[in-house]
Amino acid sequence: MKIGLYGKNNNPKLPETLRLLIDALVVKNISIWLNCETTKTFKTLNYSANKLIELSDCNVIPGNLDYLITIGGDGTFIEGITASKLTDIPTLGVNTGRLGFLADISPEEINEAINCICTGEFRIEKRSLLKAELIPDQYIDFPYALNEVAVLKRDTTSMIRIQSYIDDNFLTSYWADGLIIATPTGSTAYSMSAGGPIIAPESRNFVITPIAPHNLSNRPLIIPDSHTISLKIESRDKKILVSLDSVSYPIEDKLEIKIAKANKYASLVKLKKHNFYQTIRNKLLWGVDKRN
Secondary structure, three states, X not given: OEEEEEEOOOOOOHHHHHHHHHHHHHOOOOEEEEOHHHHHHHOOOOOOOOOOEEOOOOOOOOOOOOEEEEEEOHHHHHHHHHHOOOOOOOEEEEEOOOOOOOOOEOHXXXXXXXXXHHHOOEEEEEXXXXXXXXEOOOOOOOOEEOOEEEEEEOOOOOOEXXXXXXXXXXXXXXXXXXXXXXXXXXXXXXXXXXXXXXOOOOOOEEEEEEEOOOOOOOXXXXXXXXXXXXXXXXXXXXXXXXXXXXXXXXXXXXXXXXXXXXXXXEEEEEEOOOOHHHHHXXXXXXXXXXXX
């Protein structure tokens, strides 16, 4: 078995967490691949040479990994999936960040998680992805998003106008700071912060959430993920931002963006004792009330 470890050097908890992971994997005689930033951290930990550990000077994830473990928050988790170019490597997230809806394993659970991987005591959740297409075509390095595709105003106080269509049916014109198209996975991310609903991961839906709309009647809308969403954008600034998860691209306005469900999935490793409803209850502090 070969497991990749993916982290970022700006994480102050990386050295301690990396040591815990390496110790747990080496004792199981599991081969380890380290991305460039975990490699730099590894070299400061005073480990002796070990043939099980493969150091790398890049973040391109090799296709021969059985599993990938990210160290950080949800942003690092998404970066890890992006770096794998959706080669369907099951990914587990060790959370050293804040909330952690995707990266939901605590450092204290590392030994248990490694044991579960070795014994098969886990499940794989297939999460849907969005794919964005720009018309006329403009360069996007990786046109997929696990959480959301967002259209945002850029360098201006003026709102942007977003004409939206569901398949060929006109929906509305949003006058707003932006618009979020989120997957069920992304419903607990940017969309939730903008007032969107929480959707269970296995739901086959998208949610369309306006950002600060200048019309009180605008509300988030849930639609089946079998539909294609088309957006036509106008801005006084003549520039907008198209954001796919954490990567943003400055784009000329007067274009059309088509957003649809991708024909690929992200594979998430989940321990059997964890479930979505437990996660949102704990992370969002539901029920935390002195009366309870």
